[in-house]
Amino acid sequence: MQILHNPLYAGAYAFGRRAQRTLIVDGRARKANGLRKPRDEWNVLLRDNHRGYISWQEYEENQKLLLENAHMKKNCARKSARGGRALLTGLMRCGRCGRMMRVFYGSAKGNAHRYQCRGDDAHVGVGLCIGIGGVRIDRAIAAQILEAVSDRAVEAAIFASDQVERSRRDIITAVERELEGARYEASLAGRRYELVDPAKRHVARELEARWNDALERVSALERKIEELSALSAARPTIDRGRLLQLAHDLPAAWNAPSTDTRTKQRLIHILIQEIVCDLDEATNEAVLLIHWTGGRHTEVRVARVKTGDIRAT
Secondary structure, three states: OHHHHOHHHHOOEEEOOEEEEEEEEOOEEEEEEEEEOOHHHOOEEEOOOOOOOOOHHHHHHHHHHHHHHOOOOOOOOOOOOOOOOOOOOOOEEEOOOOOEOEEEOOOOOOOOOEEEEOOOOOOOOOOOOEEEEHHHHHHHHHHHHHHHOOHHHHHHHHHHHHHHHHHHHHHHHHHHHHHHHHHHHHHHHHHHHHHOOOOOHHHHHHHHHHHHHHHHHHHHHHHHHHHHHHHHHHOOOOOHHHHHHHHHHHHHHHHOOOOOHHHHHHHHHHHEEEEEEEEEOOOOEEEEEEEEOOOOEEEEEEEOOOOOOOOOO
């Protein structure tokens, strides 16, 4: 584990990865050594310093994977799915304290599972934070998943992508017109410089400076067009028919008896970054804020089981 966490394994030299802090305990100063610092606070980080066993990109992917697999650690990163009946394992975050919520299963076979935040359980007597039955939550999120990849959603995404591409082409056209004008100004400045009397040094110096400025503007516009064209060329080709077919087939595949929970968990982890859960006591509802991969957010409210209702929650 120390090797996998060490940047030397990826060909990088690092210094100052740990820090020393002074804590006041019972009125006395005590030093705590070996505290890990964030990467941006390291004293030195030299990538490609020597030949590594893996690339830096592979190293960062390993760090992310190790963080998500650390289910018993007290960090605040989302966790990887590990099977079980709960669909949202590793994605539920407490909306009150910010900790990742754990999954608890009933002792009897077939009992419903619960998502629960134990709060600061390192201190005895602090108490639990929030908890909610998992069956209704899973159903609500599954409905949101199927809605997100429905025919209408796919068509809307394709339309938005086409709109972005048209806007990018309009920008390229506008920059090309601006480049045409800049080239004319540069040629005009060049002719003015060539016609000036060399004896008039001050005038020649001023005209030469204007010519250089015009040429630099032409170069800047040419680079901008190249960058925009590269972004447009890097846009993946969208097969509309195949996307719509996948959207049509997903509900059947999701509800098929042969589709296990681990497969559904993997799909949810691809589409959703995390879910922040809170409880609305006034309406007796669970408030779920879904953070989708890509940056969009959706709020979903799920009714909680009323007191005395023994049905699955």
